[in-house]
Amino acid sequence: MLSIDQKFDKLKHTLISLKSVLVAYSGGVDSTFLLKAAKEVLGDSILAVTAVSSLYPAHEIGQAVNLASSLQVKHLTIQNNALSNNEFTKNSSDRCYVCKKNLFLQFKSFADEQNCEVVVDGTNADDVGTYRPGMQALKELEIISPLLISGLKKDEIRQLSKRFGLLTWDRPSNACLASRFPYGVKLNETDLIKVEKAEACLRNINDVQLRVRHYGDTARIEVLPQDLKFYLEDKIKSEIITTFKNIGYTYITFDLEGFRSGSMDEIL
Numbered sequence: 001m002l003s004i005d006q007k008f009d010k011l012k013h014t015l016i017s018l019k020s021v022l023v024a025y026s027g028g029v030d031s032t033f034l035l036k037a038a039k040e041v042l043g044d045s046i047l048a049v050t051a052v053s054s055l056y057p058a059h060e061i062g063q064a065v066n067l068a069s070s071l072q073v074k075h076l077t078i079q080n081n082a083l084s085n086n087e088f089t090k091n092s093s094d095r096c097y098v099c100k101k102n103l104f105l106q107f108k109s110f111a112d113e114q115n116c117e118v119v120v121d122g123t124n125a126d127d128v129g130t131y132r133p134g135m136q137a138l139k140e141l142e143i144i145s146p147l148l149i150s151g152l153k154k155d156e157i158r159q160l161s162k163r164f165g166l167l168t169w170d171r172p173s174n175a176c177l178a179s180r181f182p183y184g185v186k187l188n189e190t191d192l193i194k195v196e197k198a199e200a201c202l203r204n205i206n207d208v209q210l211r212v213r214h215y216g217d218t219a220r221i222e223v224l225p226q227d228l229k230f231y232l233e234d235k236i237k238s239e240i241i242t243t244f245k246n247i248g249y250t251y252i253t254f255d256l257e258g259f260r261s262g263s264m265d266e267i268l
Contacts, residue, residue, distance in 0.1 A: 054177075
């Protein structure tokens with residue numbers, strides 16, 4: 001079993017061997033740490049690229065721009081219109097595969113234009129044991145996942161991020177907004193915006209780990225069990241109800257099991 005420092009050394013050796021890379025950069029915990037490590041090892045031979053889409057909340061794009069700037073890394077954005085793909089919007093259980101294949105084909109094409117030899121992403125060692133059909137797309141496209149290769153897990157990435165002073169070290173995990181919808185429910189921009197606004201309301205009250213799952217006129221809110229009592233205080237609860245109804249939800253519920261990453265996959 002490798003120590004966290006040995007895994008970090010393995011990460012650096014992996015990055016050195018790649019020479020020049022395009023980092024698929026979301027601004028989250030994993031991709032920010034990967035970008036920091038790549039900058040340390042490869043200097044200016046890296047390019048961070050963030051996809052802009054209705055699948056990703058605007059505040060996350062803004063965070064990515066600011067973080068890349070603070071790391072003094074060249075950073076560009078590209079438009080990705082996933083909603084133009086009918087295979088994606090029908091929202092079957094392989095939705096993530098379709099999305100990743102489309103997105104990383106775009107990243108690879110852009111990497112060629114920018115003379116980057118490879119595309120890397122922030123998949124980590126904890127992602128292997130979960131339902132992630134998108135990983136098959138990454139494999140098919142020969143996308144390299146240095147954090148996975150080095151064996152770094154999420155908690156270890158947070159520890160190293162804190163060590164290096166990255167603001168993302170304790171940032172809640174994020175995922176694209178499509179993950180808020182039950183499989184089989186057709187995805188559209190109007191509903192994605194509703195979810196984004198609902199989650200923004202909750203974050204403005206208390207920026208912790210959370211999700212709003214969308215079921216037509218019903219919103220199912222997931223927060224960590226220790227945060228549930230806070231959200232059920234009368235004043236907070238009243239603010240949530242008012243805002244969510246203004247957004248367009250008729251019924252607002254809290255999931256008593258609390259936040260679970262990938263809870264929409266449980267039916268599978």
